[in-house]
Amino acid sequence: MGVAIKIDNVTKIYDGNNIVIDGLSEDIRPGELFTLLGPSGCGKTTLLRMIIGFNTIEKGQISVNGKVVNDIPTNRRNMGMVFQNYAVFPHMNVRDNVAYGLKTRKMPKAERYKKVDEILKLVKMDAYADRMPAQLSGGQQQRIALARAIVIEPDVLLMDEPLSNLDAKLRVEMRNVIKRIQAQVGITTVYVTHDQEEALAISDRIAVMNGGVIQQTGTPKHIYQRPANEFVSGFIGLSNFMDAAVRDGALDFGCGYQVPMGTLKADAPERVHVAIRPEEFLIRPKGEPGIPVTVRSSVFLGMTLHYFVTRRDGQEMEVVVPSDLNEIIPDGTEVSLQIVREKVNVFDAGSRVSVIREGA
Amino acid sequence: MKRKYSPVWTFLSLGILALFIIFVVYPLAMVLYRSVLDPASGKLTFENFTRFFGKKYYTNTLRNSFAVTIVATLISAALGLIMAYLTKQYRVRGSAALNICIIVSYLSPPFIGAYAWIQLLGRNGLITRFINSLFHVQFGGIYGFAGIVLVFSLQSFPLIYMYVCGALESLDNSLNEAAESLGANNVQRVTGIILPLVLPTVLASALLVFMRVFSDFGTPMLIGEGFRTFPVVLYNQFMGEVSNDSYFAAALCVIIMLITLFFFFLQRWMARRHSYSMSALKPMQPRDQRPLPKFLTHLVVYAVVLLALLPQITVILTSFLKESTPGMFTSQFTLDNYVTIFSKNKLVIPNTYLYGLCAIVLIIVIGVLVAYLAVRRRSVITSTMDTLTMLPYIIPGSVLGICFLYAFAKPPLALTGTAAIIIISLAVRRMPYTIRSSTAIISQISPSVEEAAVSLGASELKSFAEVTLPMMMSGVVSGAIMSWVTVISELSSSIMLYRASTQTLTVSVYTEVIRDCFGNAAAYSTILTLTSVLSLLLFFKITGRRDISV
Numbered sequence: 001m002g003v004a005i006k007i008d009n010v011t012k013i014y015d016g017n018n019i020v021i022d023g024l025s026e027d028i029r030p031g032e033l034f035t036l037l038g039p040s041g042c043g044k045t046t047l048l049r050m051i052i053g054f055n056t057i058e059k060g061q062i063s064v065n066g067k068v069v070n071d072i073p074t075n076r077r078n079m080g081m082v083f084q085n086y087a088v089f090p091h092m093n094v095r096d097n098v099a100y101g102l103k104t105r106k107m108p109k110a111e112r113y114k115k116v117d118e119i120l121k122l123v124k125m126d127a128y129a130d131r132m133p134a135q136l137s138g139g140q141q142q143r144i145a146l147a148r149a150i151v152i153e154p155d156v157l158l159m160d161e162p163l164s165n166l167d168a169k170l171r172v173e174m175r176n177v178i179k180r181i182q183a184q185v186g187i188t189t190v191y192v193t194h195d196q197e198e199a200l201a202i203s204d205r206i207a208v209m210n211g212g213v214i215q216q217t218g219t220p221k222h223i224y225q226r227p228a229n230e231f232v233s234g235f236i237g238l239s240n241f242m243d244a245a246v247r248d249g250a251l252d253f254g255c256g257y258q259v260p261m262g263t264l265k266a267d268a269p270e271r272v273h274v275a276i277r278p279e280e281f282l283i284r285p286k287g288e289p290g291i292p293v294t295v296r297s298s299v300f301l302g303m304t305l306h307y308f309v310t311r312r313d314g315q316e317m318e319v320v321v322p323s324d325l326n327e328i329i330p331d332g333t334e335v336s337l338q339i340v341r342e343k344v345n346v347f348d349a350g351s352r353v354s355v356i357r358e359g360a
Numbered sequence: 361m362k363r364k365y366s367p368v369w370t371f372l373s374l375g376i377l378a379l380f381i382i383f384v385v386y387p388l389a390m391v392l393y394r395s396v397l398d399p400a401s402g403k404l405t406f407e408n409f410t411r412f413f414g415k416k417y418y419t420n421t422l423r424n425s426f427a428v429t430i431v432a433t434l435i436s437a438a439l440g441l442i443m444a445y446l447t448k449q450y451r452v453r454g455s456a457a458l459n460i461c462i463i464v465s466y467l468s469p470p471f472i473g474a475y476a477w478i479q480l481l482g483r484n485g486l487i488t489r490f491i492n493s494l495f496h497v498q499f500g501g502i503y504g505f506a507g508i509v510l511v512f513s514l515q516s517f518p519l520i521y522m523y524v525c526g527a528l529e530s531l532d533n534s535l536n537e538a539a540e541s542l543g544a545n546n547v548q549r550v551t552g553i554i555l556p557l558v559l560p561t562v563l564a565s566a567l568l569v570f571m572r573v574f575s576d577f578g579t580p581m582l583i584g585e586g587f588r589t590f591p592v593v594l595y596n597q598f599m600g601e602v603s604n605d606s607y608f609a610a611a612l613c614v615i616i617m618l619i620t621l622f623f624f625f626l627q628r629w630m631a632r633r634h635s636y637s638m639s640a641l642k643p644m645q646p647r648d649q650r651p652l653p654k655f656l657t658h659l660v661v662y663a664v665v666l667l668a669l670l671p672q673i674t675v676i677l678t679s680f681l682k683e684s685t686p687g688m689f690t691s692q693f694t695l696d697n698y699v700t701i702f703s704k705n706k707l708v709i710p711n712t713y714l715y716g717l718c719a720i721v722l723i724i725v726i727g728v729l730v731a732y733l734a735v736r737r738r739s740v741i742t743s744t745m746d747t748l749t750m751l752p753y754i755i756p757g758s759v760l761g762i763c764f765l766y767a768f769a770k771p772p773l774a775l776t777g778t779a780a781i782i783i784i785s786l787a788v789r790r791m792p793y794t795i796r797s798s799t800a801i802i803s804q805i806s807p808s809v810e811e812a813a814v815s816l817g818a819s820e821l822k823s824f825a826e827v828t829l830p831m832m833m834s835g836v837v838s839g840a841i842m843s844w845v846t847v848i849s850e851l852s853s854s855i856m857l858y859r860a861s862t863q864t865l866t867v868s869v870y871t872e873v874i875r876d877c878f879g880n881a882a883a884y885s886t887i888l889t890l891t892s893v894l895s896l897l898l899f900f901k902i903t904g905r906r907d908i909s910v
Contacts, residue, residue: 054537074540081541087534090636091556100552101542134636145538152542 002031002188003065003155005051010060012046012212020046021212023060028190029205033182035191037199038209039235044192045160047209051190052079052158064155075104080149080187084161086141088133094120094144095129101152119151122181139170146178150185157182157189163198175202196236200224208232226345226360230273230352233345239275240317242291243349246270251346255312257290259341263360271349274339278306278320282338283329290336293317295329309337365737366820373733373741376726380748382773383784387763388751394610394766408611418593422615425590428505429574432512437566439513440520441558443664445550448528450657451646458665460896465668466518467892468675469851469866471578472885473511475873476671477502478583479678481510484688504587511579514668516569523565527558533642560631567627571620575756578851578870590616591758598762598856610766613759620754672889679882686876697883704880705863709887712864715779716848719786723843726787727794728836732824734795735802736810746795753792760785761856777859785853790843794836801835802828834903841899845892865891 005028012021021043028034036044049055051062053074061068069077080101089097095116102112120126123143133141142162149157162178163171179202182189193199199206200220207217208231216228227233230241245252246268250260253274284290293309296316300306305328307319319337329335346355398405412418443462447455480487483501491499502510531554539549577591584592594616597609649657679697681689701708734746752760764785768775775781805828813823851866858867865888872881 052541054540074537075543075545077541078543079541081538083534083538085532085534085641087532087538089535089538089553091634100539100544104543104545104548148538148542158541 002186004028004030005156005188005190006063006066007047007051008061008063010047010050010062011058012043012050012055013058019212021050024212024214025060026207026214026217028188031186031188032204033179033189033191033202035193035199035203035206036209037193037196037206037235040194042209043212044194044209046212048158048160048190048192051156052081053077078152078154079156079158080152080154082142082145082149082157082159082162084164086138086145086165088136088141088144088148090133092133093129094125094131094133094136097133097144098148098151101148105152115151116147119147122184123147123177138166139174142166142174143177146181150181150187154187157187159189159191161193162191164193164195171198172201178202200236208235210235225343226354226356227275228354230275230347233275233347237277238318239277239345242274242276242315244272244274244346246272246346251341253291255291257338259339261341261346263342263356264346265355265357268346268355269348269350272355273347273349273352275345275347276339277343278318280340280343281319281321282340283307283319283321284336284338286334286336288336288338290338293335293337295331295333295335297331298328300328309335368821369733369737370739370741372729373737373739373745376730376733377741377745377748379726380745380751383788384748384751387760387767388755390766391610391613391759391763394607395614396611397607399607408608409615411608412611412615421588421590421593424505424587425574428508428512428580428587428589429570432509432516432573433566433570435509435513436516436569437520437562439517439664440565441524441555441562443517443521443661444524444528445554446657446661447646448525448644449647450654451648452658452661455646458661460893460900461665461669462518462521463896464889464893465665465672466515466522467845467849468515468672468885468889469578469849469869470511470515470572470576471582471851471873472675472869473515473671474507474579474583475878475881476674477507477511479674479689479878480670481507482583503583503585507583508580508587508589511583511671512573512576514671516573517664518668519569519572520562520565523561524558527561528554529643531557531644533644536644556634557636560635563627563631563634567623570623571754571756574620575616575758576852577758578855582873591756595758606766609762613762616756616759617754620756624754675882675885676889678878679886681879683879686878689878697879701868701880701883705860705868707861708863708865708868708884711779711862712848712866712888712891715783715786715862715864716844718783719790719847720840720844722783722787723790723794723847724836724840727791728798728829728832730791730795731798731802732828735799736807749795750792752788755789757789757850757852758856760789761853764853764857776857777862779862781857782854782862782864785857786847786850789850789853790847794839794843797839798832798836801832805831838899838903841895845895848891849888 007024007026007028009023009025010021011019011023013019024047036047038044046055050057053069053072057070061070063069064077089100092100095113098116098119099112102115107115117126117129120129123146125140125143125147128136128140133144136144145162159178163174166174175198191199191202203220205217205219206223208215208223210231216223216232218226223232224236227236233239234241242253245254246264247258247270249264250258251272251274252258286292291311293311296308296310298305298307300323303323304320305323307321307329309317309319311317317337347353348355395408396404396406398407446452447458452458477485478501479485481502482488485501488499488501491497535553535557536549539553544552575591577589577595580587580589580592581595590612594609594612597605597612648654678689680693680695682692682694682696684690730745730749733742755763764781765776767773768781775784809831810823810828813827814820818826848864849866851870854864854867855870858864863871865884869881869884869888872878872884
């Protein structure tokens with residue numbers, strides 16, 4: 001079964017003075033699919049490459065299964081990696097590509113080919129064993145890259161944006177393949193992506209990174225529903241941000257709309273930002289309690305109906321409701337927006353950190 | 361449906377095709393014809409060929425040529441590969457300067473290397489005398505096989521180095537990383553991944569080395585002594601005072617072209633079986649090494665570059681030294697050599713630059729057009745043109761010179777002895793390289809850019825001139841700098857075609873060496889080297905680049 005990875009206070013410095021990661025710690029549990037998610041340049045790939053050894057570790061240490069790997073060269077770390085551009089060896093056929101890692105481990109030929117055939121079956125590429133990479137599609141090459149990385153039975157599997165070069169449909173198909181195979185083999189996997197939907201779909205746990213710092217680690221459900229700060233709230237999914245004041249445990253939106261909240265911390269400050277996802281609004285007729293807005297336009301997407309609305313101060317917001325048989329609200333209509341109080345998130349306007357109670 | 365193009369392109373294609381027929385096909389046909397002509401009876405005969413293959417004296421030269429060429433090509437390939445790998449994989453101090461040094465060492469004609477190595481390791485060479493007095497031995501100097509191989513190997517590896525560097529730059533580093541993550545150590549990674557991937561490039565550049573070495577006569581002439589190679593016999597048959605038989609020489613030309621043609625197709629066949637399209641998302645980054653490997657890397661790289669540059673250094677130094685007897689330089693500083701050559705033939709330097717410039721203009725204009733027509737206006741005419749323009753690739757320089765002499769001796773195209781024949785021969789020899797690189801550049805420009813210009817109202821010619829051409833220019837110019845330095849140091853066809861009034865620097869170096877005027881030869885050679893180095897530096901300065909395309 002999988003092994004644990006302990007990242008202990010590691011620092012990455014490029015060219016002597018450019019600190020990319022400064023004292024980062026994280027524990028990755030045995031057998032889980034752990035995703036590093038963040039915008040480009042946030043340090044997620046840097047961290048991944050520190051784990052496998054393509055990047056040096058300037059301070060701190062990384063241990064796998066309790067053993068510090070800092071000074072072990074990559075080729076002896078027993079980690080498999082799947083690259084963004086697949087990195088399938090163009091001069092070897094599919095079988096030899098997958099067998100390469102076994103060959104460097106001096107596994108006898110018969111045994112090697114038996115194992116390769118098994119793994120090719122697992123990724124459903126057994127019919128292509130004799131093809132050259134140039135004859136394969138991007139998705140097929142990615143399956144080969146995956147097979148090649150797991151056939152060596154690595155302690156850890158690392159994936160660097162493995163789906164970003166595929167088209168949208170294949171991306172969804174391949175992420176299911178990866179999730180299925182990872183669950184089946186049970187290798188501790190670190191997965192890097194900038195695509196939040198992909199991260200939500202595939203991960204056991206996600207670490208959201210920005211500026212070389214892990215902002216929050218948690219299950220997909222948790223980081224979506226209870227983001228730890230405004231960055232996570234804005235990066236994962238879509239949020240409408242509104243200024244509000246906290247008075248006696250209630251949110252005051254200033255337009256005569258007050259919402260008693262049961263989820264706030266006792267020491268919540270007065271000035272806060274409220275993050276409301278498009279589906280956390282309720283549309284009420286004009287005049288009812290709520291935030292008065294004007295409907296600017298609407299988009300019907302079958303399952304859902306999207307309204308783009310404007311507040312009196314000009315702020316634009318998006319509201320999503322499940323589609324039903326009622327008429328679509330015409331453009332220009334004034335309506336009142338109420339919020340789903342249990343779901344919305346509230347952040348300190350100064351520190352931008354969540355002021356929602358633990359466990360709420 | 362096929363698109364209808366402006367007839368201008370057809371006229372252009374036909375014009376260029378006609379030029380190539382006149383200046384490549386016709387001269388080749390003349391040589392072919394002469395090789396099977398019996399001058400007495402005017403009938404066809406294979407007598408010249410049977411004469412060649414019937415005599416051991418001749419067939420031995422062929423065997424010698426193969427031996428020298430194969431060994432020198434193998435050593436060049438090994439050196440070029442090692443140098444390219446070390447400088448691309450590891451951080452080497454002064455690598456930009458080393459790169460220029462390696463290019464410079466490639467630029468001088470090989471016979472200058474031969475002449476310089478005789479100064480160093482010949483019978484009375486500097487190093488020879490040092491060794492003999494130190495160890496009390498009677499080392500007779502390197503002549504014959506060893507000498508020729510030494511000169512050619514050191515002189516040719518830079519070509520393979522330049523090509524392999526280019527290939528390594530397009531090799532994606534994630535392939536290296538993938539191999540490493542799969543447990544490969546450095547040796548396994550180099551032999552299992554890098555080597556197979558750069559092999560097509562090695563083969564292509566090794567072919568160029570092979571052709572160059574196989575057809576060079578200057579080097580074996582100077583340093584070969586008793587070791588006679590095929591081109592030496594060819595040159596003597598054609599230019600020699602003793603046995604001048606131009607029909608037999610024509611047959612020799614045909615034989616050497618058949619051999620180069622065979623190797624051309626062999627290389628194409630091998631390269632096609634192992635070619636992969638590669639594009640580097642992230643090229644290899646030079647790494648730091650631990651102290652001991654770092655020292656060894658620097659030792660190897662610097663030693664090889666020094667050896668390769670040694671002939672140039674020797675030549676430059678001796679150009680400022682007084683000679684006691686021909687070839688014996690004292691340690692006395694003098695500018696006499698320069699005074700002599702500047703008072704002798706005042707045309708040599710202007711000739712070299714003028715011919716070089718004219719040839720470059722021809723090469724770029726025609727080369728870019730041919731590449732454009734072959735890629736974007738594919739038709740029977742343009743593909744014929746494209747194939748024909750590759751012919752000079754397999755014609756050795758001296759053979760091209762002979763072809764031109766046969767073809768353009770009489771009116772209506774009496775060009776012998778004119779500047780035009782030299783310029784055309786220079787242009788024809790270099791053309792295939794420019795066409796290949798331009799073709800590669802055009803293939804990377806999307807046709808839709810030009811279609812956009814046409815859709816916005818530009819004519820086809822205008823869209824070519826204002827859109828495609830400017831996009832190509834930076835690539836073409838960086839290829840042109842290489843053409844320029846190769847063209848001004850061209851020897852093997854110019855030596856056949858020159859007169860006193862059309863003498864160039866390289867030809868002067870050669871004639872002075874043959875006349876034992878080593879001081880003058882060194883001075884001419886120094887001016888040539890200086891021109892190349894300054895051209896390269898100027899190019900790097902203006903473009904801000906650190907590499908040139910071959």
